[in-house]
Amino acid sequence: MFRESPAAPALRNGAAPLVSAVVCAGLCVALMQAGPLSMLFLVPLGFSAAAYGPAVAWRAFLLATLGNGVLTLARSLGQGGAFAGAGVDILYFTVFALGFTWVMADNPPWPLAGRPASEDPRPEPPRVRTLFRFLAAAAVAALMFLVTSFGFERDWVAALVHIIEPIAAAYVASAAGGDAVRQSVLEYALAPERIVAAFVAMTLRGGALFSAAFLLFFSRQMAFLLARLFRRRDAAAGDLAGFFAPRRAIWFFSLAFPAILFGRALSVQAVEIAGWNLLVMCGLMFLAQGGGIVLFNLARRPMPLALRLLFGALFAVVVFSPGLNFVALAALLILGIAENWLPMRKAKREPPPA
Numbered sequence: 001m002f003r004e005s006p007a008a009p010a011l012r013n014g015a016a017p018l019v020s021a022v023v024c025a026g027l028c029v030a031l032m033q034a035g036p037l038s039m040l041f042l043v044p045l046g047f048s049a050a051a052y053g054p055a056v057a058w059r060a061f062l063l064a065t066l067g068n069g070v071l072t073l074a075r076s077l078g079q080g081g082a083f084a085g086a087g088v089d090i091l092y093f094t095v096f097a098l099g100f101t102w103v104m105a106d107n108p109p110w111p112l113a114g115r116p117a118s119e120d121p122r123p124e125p126p127r128v129r130t131l132f133r134f135l136a137a138a139a140v141a142a143l144m145f146l147v148t149s150f151g152f153e154r155d156w157v158a159a160l161v162h163i164i165e166p167i168a169a170a171y172v173a174s175a176a177g178g179d180a181v182r183q184s185v186l187e188y189a190l191a192p193e194r195i196v197a198a199f200v201a202m203t204l205r206g207g208a209l210f211s212a213a214f215l216l217f218f219s220r221q222m223a224f225l226l227a228r229l230f231r232r233r234d235a236a237a238g239d240l241a242g243f244f245a246p247r248r249a250i251w252f253f254s255l256a257f258p259a260i261l262f263g264r265a266l267s268v269q270a271v272e273i274a275g276w277n278l279l280v281m282c283g284l285m286f287l288a289q290g291g292g293i294v295l296f297n298l299a300r301r302p303m304p305l306a307l308r309l310l311f312g313a314l315f316a317v318v319v320f321s322p323g324l325n326f327v328a329l330a331a332l333l334i335l336g337i338a339e340n341w342l343p344m345r346k347a348k349r350e351p352p353p354a
Contacts, residue, residue, distance in 0.1 A: 017056045024048035024056070025063035032068055032093055033075075039215065041093070042100045046223025051230070054105035061101040068093045088148045095144045099137025100216055103130065104223065131246070131288075135281055138216055142208035149203075160199070164192040204273050206280030213284050240292040241299055245285035250340050253282035283333055290332030296345045 024044040032041040045064065049057035069090050076086035106127060172186040188194075199207075256279035263272025298311070318328045339345070 017052060018059065020052050021048060021056045021059035021063060024060040025067060028060070028064040028097070029067040029071060033071060040219070040222070042096060042215070042219035043222045043226070045097060045101055046104045046219050047226050047230075049101065049104035050223050050227035057101055057105035061097055064097060065094055091144065091148065096141050096212075096215070099141055100219060103133045103137050103216060104220065106133070131243075131285070134213070134216060134220075135284070138209055138213040138284075139277075139281070141212040141216075145208050145212065146204065160196050161192045164195050168192055168195065205276035209277055209280050210284070217288075240288055241296040243288050243292040244339075245289045245336065247340075249282050249285050250337065252278060253286070253337070256282065286336030287329060287332050288336070289339055290334070290336030293335055293339060293344045294332070 024047060027044040028041050031037050031044070045057060045060055048060040072086050072089050072093075168190045172183060172190055175182075175186055256275045259275030259278065260272055263269065263275055303311075318324045335344075
């Protein structure tokens with residue numbers, strides 16, 4: 001999966017891999033503790049896998065988990081905080097870092113046990129397709145978020161209401177313009193409790209899964225980009241141009257709709273929530289497939305570097321622009337679904353479903 005440079009075998013038994021693991025682990029922990037930059041904390045772990053290989057990535061994960069746990073506990077004790085909050089932070093870091101390292105580096109190599117892989121008699125664990133590792137890591141991370149959030153539901157909901165209340169009040173006062181009737185309607189529609197209830201419903205119905213998947217995907221692509229820039233490694237594994245969703249994914253995508261309708265009609269929230277999460281999971285596959293179609297067709301056309309940078313800047317603007325990002329995601333989703341029947345890339349594929 002990873003192509004090594006000619007110097008890699010000579011360095012593997014030396015200090016260079018350990019130094020690389022320590023540096024990447026240190027950057028990971030520093031970003032996690034850096035407040036607004038914490039969204040990037042997975043990128044150093046991904047870079048260690050893309051640039052140096054799985055062995056360095058797993059060592060970096062172990063070091064980062066240990067370092068983050070020590071720093072989080074020390075900070076909690078220094079601020080007089082409770083161990084429960086520190087435990088949730090450590091669990092969040094560990095689950096995301098473990099899942100992401102598994103996505104980037106696959107199974108941990110046996111040399112971590114202290115013996116070379118050639119001398120270990122145990123069979124190597126079976127390889128799992130990157131897509132399934134990615135979805136499994138996102139699902140576990142989303143489940144962890146839901147359990148930890150709703151485990152402290154009273155404090156969490158009360159804190160969220162406290163944050164939303166002044167914002168909603170200021171917006172109602174400015175939007176009403178002195179009209180008492182309009183102000184009353186807005187106060188009812190934008191009541192903090194109603195906003196929090198809608199947010200919780202959206203989070204349960206695929207919002208947590210989509211957020212976890214977006215963080216993993218963003219970190220993965222950033223890691224491959226940095227590997228290309230700084231290590232000049234062949235990071236083609238990070239490209240979506242050759243990605244195809246599983247052939248049977250369209251059936252699960254189709255079955256999610258009747259599951260949602262069935263759950264709503266009979267007021268069985270468990271079935272409805274499961275249907276929404278299945279819909280989001282399949283939608284993520286087709287989003288990736290739609291992105292692969294776009295990248296495949298762009299790669300076939302030679303472009304100067306300036307134009308490629310312009311496309312990258314436009315992509316960033318679209319992703320972070322409310323409204324435009326929804327339209328772009330919908331277009332990619334439709335494009336990915338349509339490829340089940342319309343050949344949009346010249347690649348060998350299994351026959352499409354009936």
